[in-house]
Amino acid sequence: MKNIQRLELPAAADMHVHLRQGDMMDLVVPTVRQGGVDTAFVMPNLLPPLTAVEQVLEYKAKLTAITQDVNFLMSLYLHPSVTPEVIAKAAEAGVTGVKLYPQGVTTNSESGVSDITAFYDTFAAMEKHGIVLNIHGEVLESLAPADTTLEEAFLPTLKQLHDRFPQLRIVLEHCTTSAAVEAVKACGPTVGATITAHHLYLTSHEACCDPFAFCKPIPKKPTDRDALIKAIVSGNSKFFFGSDSAPHPLQSKTSAEQGKAPAGVFTQPYVVQLVLLGLEEAIDRGVISEADVTQEILENFLSRNGRRFYKLPETSGK
Numbered sequence: 247m248k249n250i251q252r253l254e255l256p257a258a259a260d261m262h263v264h265l266r267q268g269d270m271m272d273l274v275v276p277t278v279r280q281g282g283v284d285t286a287f288v289m290p291n292l293l294p295p296l297t298a299v300e301q302v303l304e305y306k307a308k309l310t311a312i313t314q315d316v317n318f319l320m321s322l323y324l325h326p327s328v329t330p331e332v333i334a335k336a337a338e339a340g341v342t343g344v345k346l347y348p349q350g351v352t353t354n355s356e357s358g359v360s361d362i363t364a365f366y367d368t369f370a371a372m373e374k375h376g377i378v379l380n381i382h383g384e385v386l387e388s389l390a391p392a393d394t395t396l397e398e399a400f401l402p403t404l405k406q407l408h409d410r411f412p413q414l415r416i417v418l419e420h421c422t423t424s425a426a427v428e429a430v431k432a433c434g435p436t437v438g439a440t441i442t443a444h445h446l447y448l449t450s451h452e453a454c455c456d457p458f459a460f461c462k463p464i465p466k467k468p469t470d471r472d473a474l475i476k477a478i479v480s481g482n483s484k485f486f487f488g489s490d491s492a493p494h495p496l497q498s499k500t501s502a503e504q505g506k507a508p509a510g511v512f513t514q515p516y517v518v519q520l521v522l523l524g525l526e527e528a529i530d531r532g533v534i535s536e537a538d539v540t541q542e543i544l545e546n547f548l549s550r551n552g553r554r555f556y557k558l559p560e561t562s563g564k
Contacts, residue, residue, distance in 0.1 A: 256545055257284035257563030258518055259552040261319075262380075262419055262440045262488030264289050264510070265309060274493050274514060275312040282518040284563040285553065287319040287380075287488070290345050291352075295323035299335050319556065321345050321380060324359055330371035337375035342556065343417075344372060345380045351396070352382055352462045352509060362403060369407070373414040378556065379407070380417045383426065384463055397422055397463050401429045408433045415555065420445065420490045422463045424473035430484055438555045440488025441474050441547075444511045446524025457499045457507035461492065475528045478547050479538040486552035489517045518548060 260283040265274055278286050288309065290296035296305060302320045309318045319342040322328055328344060336344075346365075347358035359365065372379055383404060384396035391399060404418060418430055418439040430439040448465040465471065477485045492510025499507050513520055522544075528534050549561060 253522075253541075253544075254564060255282070255518065255541075256549040257561045258282050258487060258548040259285040259550075259556075259558070259561070260489050260491075260514075260517060261287040261417070261486060261552040261556070262289065262442070262490045263287065263514065264291075264490070264492040266493060267292050267305075267308075270493060270495070271308065272312060274512075275309055275316075277515040279313060279315045281489075281513075281515045283514075284315065284561055285317045285319065285558065287342065287552075287556075288321060290321045290323040291347060295325065296321070297323050297325040297327050299332065299339050299341060302336070302341055303339060317558075319343070323347070324365060324368070326364070328365075328368055330367050333368060333371035333375055333377060337377055341377065343378035343380045344368075345382070345419075347382050348385060348400070350386055351384045362407070366410070369411050369414055373411050376415075376557075378415045378417060380419055381407075383418045383421065395423055395425075395463075395466060398425045401425060404429060404437070405433070408437050412436065417488075417555070419488060420463055421474070422466050423470045427473050427477045427485075431482065435484075438484045438486060438551075440490070440552075441478060441485055442488060442490045442511075443513050443517050443520035443524060444490075445471065445474055446478075446521060447471070447527055448511075459511065460507050460509055461490070461511045462509040472528065472531075472533045475525065475533055478525070479534050479543055481543060481546065483546065483551045483554065485547065486555060487517075487521065487548050488552070489513050491517065521548065 263286045265271055296302050306318055306320050321343040324344050324346045349358035349360045383400040385399045390396050416437045420442050421439045422445050448459050449468050452459040453465045491514040493512040494508045494510050525539050529536050
């Protein structure tokens with residue numbers, strides 16, 4: 247890849263973005279298109295979280311007022327108020343997905359889910375109306391068995407949901423472990439996964455010490471990082487790009503005690519380049535070969551796979 251002088255790719259579909267609100271939103275939204283993205287699936291974990299269709303539509307209006315060059319796909323925050331009736335209304339309004347945050351596992355997840363079975367009627371309605379279930383696939387640290395990552399401890403729940411609702415499209419967001427890759431591959435075609443740019447080059451070694459590399463899910467072992475890279479170059483259409491770009495004020499990142507900085511890596515203006523960087527470093531390590539990284543592989547991972555999973559048209563943008 248180092249010998250390539252020019253690489254032209256279709257506009258990317260970033261299926262996991264955090265665009266925040268207020269002044270931060272005004273600052274971040276223009277960087278989506280700047281980063282080579284023309285379609286973005288937007289997370290709902292604002293303050294307050296987006297638990298009503300009216301809130302989602304109001305937020306989308308604010309985003310499109312900043313730029314009309316990006317197709318913003320919107321989501322609801324799974325909450326007891328998101329009933330089957332709300333799902334029907336969301337489908338009619340063009341809402342794309344519902345995000346499941348286990349309670350307390352990440353930024354603004356205090357209103358999240360503690361009992362997944364309580365939402366089975368909502369999931370059935372989502373299955374009926376074609377709305378995607380997007381999952382932050384981790385458990386609370388207190389619930390994870392010893393020597394098991396929080397993500398691996400969640401994987402039986404993913405299988406349970408897929409078995410119960412086989413036609414419900416489910417996305418395991420920002421997967422970070424080789425176990426997650428295998429779990430997604432073992433499910434049927436209605437289960438996919440996003441892979442970020444930063445999990446292609448970060449490991450737990452950086453994340454534990456550098457506040458700008460600290461995020462959730464925490465990057466894992468080098469073997470897990472390499473499993474994500476191999477999933478990308480395998481050509482398996484279950485895996486597609488979602489940056490999980492998550493901005494925070496600089497002061498909050500730098501002033502916190504070690505290990506207590508807010509979780510999130512901001513990559514939005516450079517997301518495509520950072521994916522290429524991760525793949526290039528993997529070639530240098532001998533994890534993959536240069537021949538593995540074809541134009542088709544890049545276009546599928548960055549642009550086509552996500553659009554097809556979400557049943558969107560192809561892009562004509564670059």
